[in-house]
Amino acid sequence: MEFELWVYGLLFFIAVFSGFVDAIAGGGGLITIPALISVGIPEHVALATNKLQATFGSFTAAANFGLKGMIDYKSIIIGIIFTAIGAILGTIGVLLIDPKLIKYLIPFCLIAIFLYTIFRPKIGEEDRAKKMSSKAFYIIFGILIGFYDGFLGPGTGSFWMFAMIALLGVHMKQAVANTKALNFASNVVSLIVFIAGGQILWILGLIMGVGQMLGAYLGSKMVIKKEVKFIKTMFLIVVALTILKLVYDLLFK
Template sequence: MVFEPTLTELIILLSAALTAGFVDSIAGGGGLITLPALLAVGIPPHLALGTNKLQASFGSCTAAIRYTGSGLVIRDQLVKAVIFTFIGALTGTVLIQIIPADSLKRVIPFILLAVFIYTLLSPDLGSIDRRARMKISMFYTLAGLTLGFYDGFFGPGTGSFWTIALVILMGYNLKSATANTKIVNFTSNIVSLILFIIGGNVLFIPGLIMATGQIAGAWMGSHLVIRQGTKFIRIFFLAVVALTIIKLFYQEFLG
């Protein structure tokens, strides 16, 4: 498909990507901003999904680089996470092309609602590092396969799921959990992107235009996380998860 955007459409896509990059680098959920924007300018769903992965990969890569340089990323613990996230995302992206995602889409809002309530009722959650509840190798194997698959298969809320899992099960504080989340997020994004490119489902011009917004937004958002305390991240996290829940419930049950 040849997509020839107008100036107004370019501004819409760039603005959406800038906002999404900022939001996603702090609490996840950026895809809920960019995907509707891509659809709104007339790009068919399958091409919108692939193009969304292209621009999102730039944002998650920028945030991952920024966080790695801050010292918040625990590198030796992420090797297994990256490997199993790669496998999970590969499987999920292949299956989404042959298996309907309707059932999964109806379950996710309820899972996110549980995450929101749990975080809301636990004011000290993620304020300090705590004792891990699972062995590192087991956690990253299970979380990598599960959340990698989910991101490749469907996507919304992946960053939020990673962050809360690292806080609850591995005892990370919210700042460290957010930083480590972007490494595995980038992994699943790039795997899905490669498969979408192979399938011919990526529009490079609008995707690269949005990538510039993603890079700027992700850089600003990750900079704020590094400078601010966990209280700021917690408030932002709750706000993004709440908006994600509302949007998904509306799309699946009211739209």
Template structure:
């Protein structure tokens, strides 16, 4: 596909903004996918190209968290395995199915997440008791959220973070760091399936990926430096924006 020059500038800037936001609170897909769709790309091409650029952002954020000592492989290995399987199945499914029905269910889940987080002011400030064992947690959520990220995507980071805080008992910083590892896993697996399907626009994906790397670097550093209250505010803001976008796309547009 051919684009006007200004579109390429928009793609890079969009990648930067999405990478920055996604590294802090998730939700970068609510920015990138509408921009890709607005450029005239068919839906499957937009989703496939989005996975290429998102892989750069989640990869940089995960690398930065690992480098700063926020990730222990023993704590995320099972999650990576189950997310790998879920993402592969979800991406293959979207090549065969219409995702509209699932899209209508997502806003309902996000409303519940937003209300729970809003009414829990101490949520994520410190580690607390886990309600599920690590293996069972990653078996359930690795498969489910991995499948969702491969199938649709927006809000994946939000789902991971709230699940890790609410059920694994992690503080918000640690949950955000582990979320990026899971995001990177599902992104790269989903990308591999899309590459096999031939739907990826490489030039656009790499341009946006360049912006993603820079944005994710600054965003992940902000998570490391800032207090949990700031991350929580950013998190709530992105949940609200994701919710509004999905409600508009699924029920109004």
């Protein structure tokens, strides 16, 4: 597919904004996927192209957080492995399971996360005691959230952040940083599957990838500099918009 120059320019700047938001609180796909579909790209091609450009963003954010020493690689390496496994299973599962079974469940999970975060105002502002071992956490949630990311995707970053804060007791800034490394792992696995399927618009995906890198760099820099309350506000906004998007899709599509 070929597009006019203004379309490439518009999607580039949309990718910048998406990468910026995604680096702070996740949810970048809620911005880029509708934008890709709105310019006439078929849904399956839009999803594949989105994975390409999103991989650039998650890599850039993870690299920036890693250089600042914010990612606990020793703890999350097992999570990266099992997230990749989960993403493979999710990609296969989407061919075998009716997506509506999961689509109806996800909004309720996100609503619970939204309410819990609001009514626990101090959550994520300081380290707390773990409620389970890191190894068990990353094996279980790597498979579950990796599967979901390969299967559907919206809200993946929110699930990771909330689970780390609630069960591992980590500070919200570290949760954001660790989430980007895990997102990158599942993005790469999904991208490989899409490449094998030959569904990617490479020129558009690479142009948007550059935008994602710029936005992700700026967003990750802001996470490093800003207080937790700002990150938490962005997190709640993204979760709320994800809920609205999923409910709208269920009711009107």
